[in-house]
Amino acid sequence: MTRPLAQNGTVTAFLDAAERLLIEVGYANITTRRLAEEAGANHGLVHYYFGSMEQLFVSVLERYTDRLITRQRAMYAGDEPFIEKWRKAMSFLDEDRQSGYQKIWLELQALAWNQPELRERLAREHRKWIATLTEAFAPAMAEYGLDTQRFPVEAMVTLVVTFNEGIILERLGGIDDGHTALLAMIDSWLVSLEAAKCGRKDDHDARALP
């Protein structure tokens, strides 16, 4: 009934327009008519293809997370040393900010706070993200000789994910203070770990948190 096959470009045009408007005005200011105008289509088609605005946002989320997870997987699957992957991930932090990509993610998040269905979908994608990171961190921590008794992989992954989310949140609020210092600190710490890994015999002086 609703949601016919998307063999033509109209559905894609709606999804693209929705992403653009999420960046520009936020989910609360998107109406069917405004969306249709942005997409260059008739506003009746929103109901025709998606049934409702809520279902449209679900489609936006699905397409968005598909692209994101694909990118994440590809990055951490490479053969480069961990520090290179890390730097790549941190460069995404800048790219995604300028492209407005993070605004989309947070707007969908804010929308989900008041919509159980979207919330569950977002939580599922989050768990995928955690799993991907855990797979990358566990061997890296072993390689660096970190004491996983004192510093469990789960805790380290959670730390990294949460402070990344915090940075994204702050930047969207127009706050940049301290981010550079923090990322520089982590980077130089990784460098020291990388160096210790090469020249290590059996000393563990780089294992403890400050």
Add this chain to the structure above:
Amino acid sequence: MTRPLAQNGTVTAFLDAAERLLIEVGYANITTRRLAEEAGANHGLVHYYFGSMEQLFVSVLERYTDRLITRQRAMYAGDEPFIEKWRKAMSFLDEDRQSGYQKIWLELQALAWNQPELRERLAREHRKWIATLTEAFAPAMAEYGLDTQRFPVEAMVTLVVTFNEGIILERLGGIDDGHTALLAMIDSWLVSLEAAKCGRKDDHDARALP
């Protein structure tokens, strides 16, 4: 003209109702009429007292941040050892979640993403928070003998603030995984620092990150 003196309880009733609705339905679903009903007042009074919904949200933000900063200041001003202050702060993380306090903060944040005026006000409050934390962290790090060359105070404060924001964000999205492990890791690390502080002569084996 607008915003007469608030000597009666109606203005407060509106602000309370707004906070309740921010928790329950989010900013996008709050209308003047629904707000007035929640406050038990006539919906014409919203315009009478605040001029517009936007100005009402500004008032909500002001009252909210005033209470928050006051609490923060009082906590970090105490004489207890740093680890006690830390535990108190982390207990707020739970209390504020259950009271819905964090939902209010994030809803205002999301609203501010698309409203420059609110955005600037929130950024100002954020800087106050950073300043308060920096004043508490700097002496603590010196006391623990942490190498502020490798681990600058600014970077550590930013790390703590951002991962806290990340935790709040995740929890609002229904995600709890890893938070307990992370907080436990930090707590035991602080305990080891506290112990090292007492029994220290001049060895610095607890200074480095893992």
Add this chain to the structure above:
DNA sequence: AATTGGATTAGTCAAACGTATAACACGACA
């Protein structure tokens, strides 16, 4: 050439919206 069916259009509809205003209540003050 005729037919068919999905894609698209224009327009309708009731409900809800923010805003505004005239009228009312009532204690303070003259």
Add this chain to the structure above:
DNA sequence: TGTCGTGTTATACGTTTGACTAATCCAATT
């Protein structure tokens, strides 16, 4: 007692909203 001003109410106005429908278009098929 009469007047004044603030707090409050009831109501109205014009607009916009999401949802829906009937009519039209058009390319592919028969």
